[in-house]
Amino acid sequence: MTSTDERTWFKSSYSGSDGDACIEVAKGAVAVHVRDSKDQLSPELAVTPVAWDHFITFAREG
Numbered sequence: 001m002t003s004t005d006e007r008t009w010f011k012s013s014y015s016g017s018d019g020d021a022c023i024e025v026a027k028g029a030v031a032v033h034v035r036d037s038k039d040q041l042s043p044e045l046a047v048t049p050v051a052w053d054h055f056i057t058f059a060r061e062g
Contacts, residue, residue, distance in 0.1 A: 011037055027052075 007026035022037035032052040034045040047055070 007033060009035070 009024040009026045012023050012025065024035050024037045026033045031046040032049055036042050
């Protein structure tokens with residue numbers, strides 16, 4: 001298993017500059033990992049790339 005230190009994280013383009021409601025995402029071949037950018041040691045959410053694509057499509061439509 002890859003440690004979180006080896007993942008390439010990026011901040012959501014919808015995250016504000018205030019830093020109060022930001023998420024970070026790291027895409028992998030098997031899973032897409034999501035975490036709170038303010039608390040990088042908190043538990044991560046991991047979903048399949050297909051589930052992530054469905055979520056992004058849903059979020060764009062809303």
